[in-house]
Amino acid sequence: MSGVKDGTQGVPRVRHARVEDLPEVARLAAEHAEYEKAAPPAADLAQRLAGPLFGGDGPPRLYCLVAESADGKLVGYATCAPEFSTWEGRAYLHMDCLFLRSGQRGHGLGPLLVEAVVAQARTLGLDEVQWQTPVWNEGAIRFYERLGATGKEKLRYALKVE
Template identity: 30%
Template sequence: MTQIRFARPEDVSTILRFVRELAEFEREADKVVATEALLHEAMFGERPVAEAVIAEREGEPLGMALFFHNFSTWTGWRGLYLEDLYVTPEARGQGVGAALLRHLAGIAVDRGCTRFEWAVLDWNEKAISFYKAMGAEPMDEWTVNRVSGDALTKLAGRG
């Protein structure tokens, strides 16, 4: 039986391994610059900004969901944003991903969140179908924007 629990500091190396495996799947392995120290600080430091849950069976990690809270000015309430959902290749198709999503939905409800959101790559049709089957509604009218690196420094007027 799959069990889901909140990540602990000793899980950081597993979480980073999962992040790297996810990045490889998403064809962006060279973009991962996170370290165990950075993830530890982000999740367990003085001012945590992210949380994670681990799915495991008999103590063996099968996957994880890393998330944080966002805020909706329209509702006046916080939401839950899923940054990464990852299930190991050998555990896929066994309900682990669905269990992780259901667990996070429960966290969102328990914490009074009015939304549970995430992004998915356009080419990942398997994931898109899975998310739709779980009740997610694609927000086709929205485009995700990002400013990073030199462009971020320039936008901040510091470069």
């Protein structure tokens, strides 16, 4: 897949997550939530992700790409899923999360993760990726703008369904 490096031992790379990666992806998600000053994810997140990523009949509902450091440790992830824009009358790929552990940023893995998400969009026949970041996350905003992305001002709301 274009955007996913085939690296060998000693070379940082991005690849699709495997089932055995899910406990570490859940730990990364917990670090991501802490970084964004959000509530921690569900304790059983790894199990909750398994179905949308690997189960079911038909295509996955969620795609997860993981970043490996040169020593083979998972140090980041990106997740994405197809969505539909009513206003534009077309589908796009929504990147829900992109996170690299502190100390892993600035070494080229962030662009590799974004390239892999873009490659996933191409594979799905989609011509746009959309995402959001907190307005206070100036480092992420600079990173995305260096990639050529443009921001759209909006507030995100959530409403619990009980």
